[in-house]
Amino acid sequence: MPPLHPKTMNDEGGAKAKPRKPKPATLSNSHALFNSTIRKPCLKQILFTFLLVLALYALFNAFFNPTLDTASSIFLSAGDTSVTYPAVKVYLYDLPTRFTYGVINHHSLARGGSRSAGDKSPLKYPGHQHMSEWYLFSDLTRPESERVGSPVVRVSNPEDAELFFVPFFSSLSLIVNPVRPAGSVPEKPPVYSDEENQEALVEWLERQEYWKKNNGRDHVFVASDPNAMYRVIDRVKNSVLLVSDFGRVRPDQGSLVKDIVVPYSHRIRTYPGGVSVDKRKTLLFFMGNRYRKEGGKIRDTLFQILENEKDVVVKHGAQSRESRRAASQGMHTSKFCLHPAGDTPSACRLFDAIVSLCIPVIVSDSIELPFEDTIDYRKIAVFVETASAIKPGYLVSKLRTFTSDRILEYQKELKEVKRYFEYDELDGAVNEIWRQVSKKLPLIKLMINRDKRLVKKEPDCSCICVNQTVLR
Amino acid sequence: MPPLHPKTMNDEGGAKAKPRKPKPATLSNSHALFNSTIRKPCLKQILFTFLLVLALYALFNAFFNPTLDTASSIFLSAGDTSVTYPAVKVYLYDLPTRFTYGVINHHSLARGGSRSAGDKSPLKYPGHQHMSEWYLFSDLTRPESERVGSPVVRVSNPEDAELFFVPFFSSLSLIVNPVRPAGSVPEKPPVYSDEENQEALVEWLERQEYWKKNNGRDHVFVASDPNAMYRVIDRVKNSVLLVSDFGRVRPDQGSLVKDIVVPYSHRIRTYPGGVSVDKRKTLLFFMGNRYRKEGGKIRDTLFQILENEKDVVVKHGAQSRESRRAASQGMHTSKFCLHPAGDTPSACRLFDAIVSLCIPVIVSDSIELPFEDTIDYRKIAVFVETASAIKPGYLVSKLRTFTSDRILEYQKELKEVKRYFEYDELDGAVNEIWRQVSKKLPLIKLMINRDKRLVKKEPDCSCICVNQTVLR
Structure with missing residues (x-):
């Protein structure tokens, strides 16, 4: 298996890298190099070498942050606006x-x-x-x-x-x-x-x-x-x-x-071009299974409403290499891509649409979305309540109200966040998932410590809620 | 009001400090200083000055982390084991x-x-x-x-x-x-x-x-x-x-x-000495209100059980400067300090005990503790279930089983974490509270973004639970 992330920057490191110091060999060489031009007096030479070593060492430190020895300490300085935590x-x-x-x-x-x-x-x-x-x-x-x-x-x-x-x-x-x-x-x-x-x-x-x-x-x-x-x-x-x-x-x-x-691993190829309205003649595109269980039952209704609309392409299609090719083609040439619920609220199609710069039209009321602390999905997608989406004419007339400028804005935002959904990009989905995992750590540690010292072992939940206006 | 944190390191900075560069004045001075000793040739002089500037600048950078421009980006390098986030x-x-x-x-x-x-x-x-x-x-x-x-x-x-x-x-x-x-x-x-x-x-x-x-x-x-x-x-x-x-x-x-x-702001003075068993003759100390509402009702029972025990001091006392002086004296000379629930599960006394290096004996089944992701309270306190604590003889015999070595271990741990409870220490309670606040940010942002795009405004909670073995 080839490495998924290209090698960059340097080859040093390891699981427990210590703060790096320039290698003695490099130093001696530099020393020798400058030595040949400055021969005396001795004090000057020593001072010069000292400064050189200092400059190299400090530069090294500045570009490759020093490792922290203890897991709990953080490195901070006055007036600074960044905080360093141990990985x-x-x-x-x-x-x-x-x-x-x-x-x-x-x-x-x-x-x-x-x-x-x-x-x-x-x-x-x-x-x-x-x-x-x-x-x-x-x-x-x-x-x-x-x-x-x-x-x-x-x-x-x-x-x-x-x-x-x-x-x-x-x-x-x-x-x-x-x-x-x-x-x-x-x-x-x-x-x-x-x-x-x-x-x-x-x-x-x-x-x-x-x-x-x-x-x-x-x-x-x-x-x-x-x-x-x-x-x-x-x-x-x-x-x-x-x-x-x-x-x-x-x-x-x-x-x-x-x-x-976490995002699905998109199955159609990433759109290689830039933002554009002209190259996307189809207003709304959908290709996939017309009949699904549970949350996906709405699909059949959407098919009935949409299949005779002008500029709209809705196609029944199963999983195959051929279908994926047709879906790529469709998503790359449409302004909007319909994203109804599958058997569960999510589906791979959303991520196919995102990397296609095709604005997702999400008709899935209970969907949860990856990285929502970082990504404001209202900037990259249109959310439509299921009850509205199945009213004949509603969806298409809504989408026709979007100006070309507005569509281009969505596309620009899609381009900005696309990397979060690319599993094989250098700072893509994988790093972002680890970032999400690392953000859970404080709460995990809290629950572990608390659980062990609790004297009464009773079920006990801590929650965060939205839209909770009802008083108990 | 005098500044609560002593001024250290440097005076530069501000709300949006840019990566610092040495001030021109300083540089010219240094330049002049070294100029007097190295006069020619010109190349040497320039090279020397260049290295000096580089060394100073790089050192500056190494000690005072560079500011990040964008809020969402993080600064990382290969093989590094620390991660820098914007404040x-x-x-x-x-x-x-x-x-x-x-x-x-x-x-x-x-x-x-x-x-x-x-x-x-x-x-x-x-x-x-x-x-x-x-x-x-x-x-x-x-x-x-x-x-x-x-x-x-x-x-x-x-x-x-x-x-x-x-x-x-x-x-x-x-x-x-x-x-x-x-x-x-x-x-x-x-x-x-x-x-x-x-x-x-x-x-x-x-x-x-x-x-x-x-x-x-x-x-x-x-x-x-x-x-x-x-x-x-x-x-x-x-x-x-x-x-x-x-x-x-x-x-x-x-x-x-x-x-x-968050911790209470402790009301008795911090114990200035080191770990020691000899200087703490009293086994268990408590001073406070004997009668409390709700969760504090247990106190009267504890008084009855404990007041005639050898090496145990339990005193009724109200809030006053005089009481605080007596409590300081008691907590500084006792091995264990009793911490029963007040009207609510917490009380200031716990933090008084911690800064006194007096091992807290916590009899408060529903207590929540500050910074529990960072502090494992089992290392600094003894937790006793209320039902056991009110059995005559139980508490005192339990405490007598702790060896001097074990007590010293607790004291060492107390000394380690004491700073988290000192509001006027440089990297004390205030910074730790802000750290806790900043750790909430991802979830806050997630809930804000999610709340705005949800098409159905229904009450909806996300939870984390302990001891939840019952299946619904």
Whole structure:
């Protein structure tokens, strides 16, 4: 697997880099160089060398921030307007292979792949919309020197860790066995069981010292597919879950306070051009499954309303390479892209639209959005209440009121935030997810410390609410 | 008022300090100084000066971190294990005087103080256990150069602010009118009404643009006395409240997620000595009101159990300078200090004990503690469930099992964390409170952005829970 982030800046570092000092070799060389031009008197020479060393050392320090020795201290100076915190220390569990590469292997085998016993080439994680689990895992396995801009640092000793990352490929595990047409009988029963693997994972974890220490509260799981980990969710609900939405978790299992909403890994290619209205002739585009369960039932109604509108393209389409190509083409040439709820409030389509600079029109009342502390989605998307969206004519007339200038403004904002949704960009989705994870740490530490000293072990919740005008 | 934090490091800075460069005057002087010793050749001289400038500039940069231009960017380098974030930008409301110095003036007048019309000397905020409101206000009014180590920076333009500090002296306001003995009739009715002032404050705020903008969600109030702001709490419950505990607020008004627990301002003097068992002959000390309301009812039972125990001092005592002197003496010469609940779960006594290096014995099942993400209170205090504490003999026999070494360990830990409870220390309680405030910012921003784009305005809470084993 090639490194996902290009190597930049320098190759130094490591999990526990000390404040760097210029290498003695470099210094002697510089010294010699200048020595040849300034020979006497001795005092001058010494002073000169001293200043040179000082200049080099200080420059080094100025460009590469010094490392802090203690985890809790922060480095600050008077009148300064920035604050330096130590990077959050994350331990990557070395899970038994069955939970990581074993899942990739089973996925490949179930699709006719075969590996000879001697094959040492790395297994390739297959591309799909919930592959954030792969990007986060491979980010942590990279040398620190390549993890440019990361707010977390990997530590090799769990004793040093503040958080524990459990790299189970929970979303891939769900789709190991290919979906078969209803009624068809498989030639032989599947050899892989996602449910068994979920349970085996939790059993393995529950034997680990650091899981038991804080009841999993400082552990981080990726459960990006809304069904991922469903079998064991109650046993890992203390942990930080990286999810796509909260459509299939109860409030006691997941919340905006405890967990993190991560973007889908977009499936169509990023629009390479700039902002423009002329190149986007279609007003509104949608391509996808017309019929969905639960929250997605609205889709059929939207199809009926929209399919005969001028400048509007709505197409039924299933997951395939061909569909993706058609969707890319459509999203790259439309001003607005419809984003109705899928089976759960979120869907990959939103992120496809964002990287296409196609303004998302979100018709999904309970949607949760990634990085919403950083991104004001009103600047990049149009939100329409479901009840309004299904009124004939409403949606299209609303969209026609947007001027070209307003559309260009949205596109500029989309271009600004696009990097947050690019998993393979240098300071993209991966770093932002770690940033979100690191922001949870104070509350996690508070809950851990508090939980241990509480003398009464009663259920007890702390909440933050919106629109709460009713007095109890 | 003298500055509470001694001036250190340098005098430069200001609310929006740019990366500093050495002053030209200084440079010319240094240049001249070295010029006299190195006269030729010209190249050498120029090179020398260049290096000197570089060394000075780089040193400057290394010691005083460069300012970041954009609020959202962070400064990171490869392999580095620290992360630099911009300081959180806080706007200090210039409130009408009645909410700040007016409260001090009324407090003074109600105690026979008088001020001539021409008196320009600053009003002195009176010392009391809930004076964090004064320390935070005066910290923000200080020049940035003196706010060493602060994770927040004051901005003069509200448009630049991320948080808004409302410096109403809510706890002082509660005690403006002296408590009179029950049944006594005051000579004339009090001229000051705390309730009126609370309501006037909220009415004033509700007219402010930046209050309306985010429904007060990015506003910060000090409500340290458990009764402070009680009249208007439902109108400010969206805001961040700095409280002593949650004893008198409902879960929809205050929580560990939204709000911050701040320490009382300790009322007895800090123990100046080091760790020691020999100098502390008393096993357990308590001095305070024997009879309290609600959570404090346990006190009378504890008195009965403890008052005849050997090596134990329990004394009834009211608030007075004399009592404080006796309490100082007692806490400085005891190994353990009893901390039963007051009318609410918290009390100032805990912080008096901490700065006395007297190990707190906390008998208050629902107590919330300041800075619990940073401080593991099990290392500095002994927690005893109320039900056990009131069993005769239990408490004293438990405390007698602690060895001298164990007691010294507790004392060492107390010494380590003491600074968090010192409001007038350079990197003490004030900076730590701002740090706690700044850690709330991501969630505040998330809730603000989310609230504005939600199409359905329904009450909706996000929570984090402990001991939640019951499935719904």
